[in-house]
Amino acid sequence: MAHEAERAALSAYLEEKSLKHTKQRDVILDAFLDARGHATSEELYQLVREVNPNIGYTTVYRTMKLLVDAGIAQERHFDDGIARYEIEHQHHDHLVCLKCGKIVEFESPLIEATQEQIAADYKFVLKRHRHELYGYCSHCVES
Amino acid sequence: MAHEAERAALSAYLEEKSLKHTKQRDVILDAFLDARGHATSEELYQLVREVNPNIGYTTVYRTMKLLVDAGIAQERHFDDGIARYEIEHQHHDHLVCLKCGKIVEFESPLIEATQEQIAADYKFVLKRHRHELYGYCSHCVES
DNA sequence: TTCGGTGCAAAAGATTTGCATATGT
């Protein structure tokens, strides 16, 4: 069975908070991890229903919120205003294709450093950031 | 009367598209320009009603969409998911205070250049970007 | 047995749309 690290993280969080370990939470965690990031609530709901059609929308929302609190998932809003979830990991930003919707992650230490400098200039204590580049991917530019 | 440039731009756009020049559109344009950016639809609606209480929510939304199409306004979504409008201008990004909501604009040619480089690396043709730094402003850090 | 969890339906908040009426051109 895959996803051991995240399963363990979830179990630890549930135990710490005296919350319960349910099969719905397992199914949703699996769906989220299988989706490999950037899945919307709707997409997760569909994936989850393939495994267990009795799980409701509400539970998907509530569980994703739980995973965010547990530090396993991160919620993001791109320009369409719909929430997407990705596996929590630091220091990366996104390129989004305006035509096909493809999302590519990138990292730039230079940009990271510059952000810190800018925050310092304005006397802000930085907590997080959002950096998205929108354009057309090589495939969509040609067509 | 202020806002000549934007008024002219709106008139030109209306004429070009055979749309009509109404007093509602004037009032909303004024409210938007007076707000100096980052106003929500709700805030614009309130401002507009001070001038003319008969103007409806719908017209504010429709007119802001029109201003966006005309290239006068730009719609942005920060992390709260509510649309905010700012006067169209290039090359700037935002620092947002997580406590008091203060929004500061900044520019960084270095970051701009790096973005172009990254897009090129991934063979993306860049159209626009969003770059927001979230943290605590100097005032809120102290309290 | 006891809380927390689930699922449904209903509520909520932001934005959009249908439609009859009003108004620029």
Next chain:
DNA sequence: ACATATGCAAATCTTTTGCACCGAA
């Protein structure tokens, strides 16, 4: 006159909440 604009109310869309019932510990 005619086409577009407006304002209201109702509809949408995404997400949240209330509540009775279910199930993990």
